[in-house]
Amino acid sequence: MCHQCLRNDRNDVVVCANCKRKRYCYQCVAKWYPEKTREDIEIACPFCRGNCNCRVCLKQDLDVLDKNIKLEKLLYLLQKTLPLLRHIQQEQNSELEVESKICGIQLTEDRVKRSVLDDDDRVYCDNCSTSIVNFHRSCPNPDCSYDLCLTCCWEIRKDIQSGDKEAKSSQQQVFEKVCGQVAELNGQNSVNFGTDDCVADMSCKFLDWRAEPHGRIPCPPKARGGCGTQMLALRRIFDANWVSKLITTAEDLTFSYRSLDVNVSQGCSLCHPVDSAENGTKPLEVRQAAYRESSQDNYLYCPNAIQLGNSAIEHFQMHWIRGEPVIVRNVLETTCGLSWDPMVMWRAFVGARRILKEEAHKVKAIDCLEWCEVEINIFQFFKGYLEGRRYRNGWPGMLKLKDWPPSNSFEECLPRHGAEFIAMLPFADYTHPKSGLLNLATKLPAVLKPDLGPKAYIAYGSSEELGRGDSVTKLHCDISDASNHETVEGSMCNQDHPYDVAGKTELVKGEGSLEATYSDDGVDNEASIESNVNAERDNFLDNHMTDVVYGGAVWDIFRRQDVPKLIEYLQKHQKEFRHINNLPVTSVIHPIHDQTLFLSERHKKQLKEEFNVEPWTFEQHLGEAVFIPAGCPHQVRNRKSCIKVALDFVSPENVQECIQLTEEFRLLPKGHRAKEDKLEVKKMALYAVSAAVSEAQILTSKSK
Structure with missing residues (x-):
């Protein structure tokens, strides 16, 4: 019927x-x-x-419809998050088996002592500094209380020591297994990167610290933060069998639920490059961002925010499951129109002195030429944003503010702009920081919630690639999903003082110029390289992108499956890049997570020639929001001076990717980690599933 x-x-x-x-x-x-x-x-x-x-x-009744829609979303979240919960349970069961062997009897979770914690306690591993989810080992000495995560326990039991090849091989196995387990959980191949440095760091980490034959682990010596006198005891944070009960209930709720079946090997059935109804001339909600042969994902989903209907979230999910970026146009048209003008932002920021409790008339910006932090009067910074800045020899001065305001609360410092930003968020079920049903970060208690934004990024820009001192966000990989909204698009800082490549060459080589200050024997002349690159780029645009309209920023986002080849290319060519003081990069720990490299047009072309890897490359225009899936390395070059506001979130589709990234960050030396390495992803998943189970049970009982 x-x-x-x-x-x-x-x-x-x-x-x-x-x-x-x-x-x-x-x-x-x-x-x-x-x-x-x-x-x-x-x-x-x-x-x-x-x-x-x-x-x-x-x-x-509309209420009934709303409840049905809400129930569908909750079941979707549970289905996507269940594999991670089963992985957490498996880790706990393995440690419980070890504890049973130590004690000589079969133990259950209720026999594991619960840690006494205050509501605002955030428990981190004292060895690797990552967040502890539930099971862990802790020193019973009240004057010590050293905590160790389960992964570190596993590594120590493998007797990781330095000094011989056999030990190094063991370390390598640990490294590969840790990443491989999470990669397998996510249905992907394990990603291998420069492990020698990471292994060396691990060998130092466990020097003179060994587990006993039956698995008991002593508290490390005082030099390593412990007391060295007690054996670490197994502890739990939550109620006994809490995770197991969550899994059982979630499985019961989702038993007959079937979400969208997306074939990631094929293109989106709802997207087509052209509309046949319009004689093949009308582009639909897609934007071409790559020219890969035999690829189904050269076009990115690019809907209009004004026209997003109830079914748009399902279309979004079809691309998000594939790990594809999404571009949403006209997000500013959905708000009341509060100005994001630089001087309006400056006025609002200066008015927030009491909240900031620091000098509001100065900010710390990044000088893109030296790639170092400089302190500048905020009015002078915004004046340079509007009018442009130049060094004494005429070279464009590029400054940018990152994570601004410095306070943790954007809404407290800029309340009206904060409300305006929340109002413009597309796909609010994913992005809303407080009420997003599919944002796992919303259910984490406030005392545990990391700072996920919003944050403003204010940068000068240059129409052409300068080759040095470019206004860029260097190649990196966020540990969570992110949305980046361009709210203001200014002028190109060098358009009032145009100069050709030949003029730039003379400027660079002139007396007292940048070349004289930062010279390096054996490095190719970058001006001539840039000349060739610009010509090749113009030729490429003429052939492929004749209708391109330059936006405020150029994005390069790489596919997850291309990460191994991208890393191999960067390791091969790392000495061709420059970083602090514009000096060549001599070594890297991790070519992506270090955030020290930026691929110029020349390098992107060479990457495709050598490894057949091409990113999604597109222009971000005023009023556009770019959604970046966790695990996709990306970089940005500001073509114009612009203001962007970004917000992080954790989606159920990518939560396992976030866990894998957490493990990668964990293996890096502490001095090379990004600030996100303490993101509470596993705890987010536990709290989100707990809340979703409770709400789904209520909605299910009411529907019956």
């Missing part, structure tokens, strides 16, 4: 693959849902999407 017309004499019906219950006949689809194709209805019917217009549904 067709759900729309209630007739059962029609053979041509579409069965919904989502609920597997509702059917719609072809005639009703064409008559009542002309904007939808049969494939759209098959993926998720109008009833599942919450926009069914049959007589019964039109009379249905």
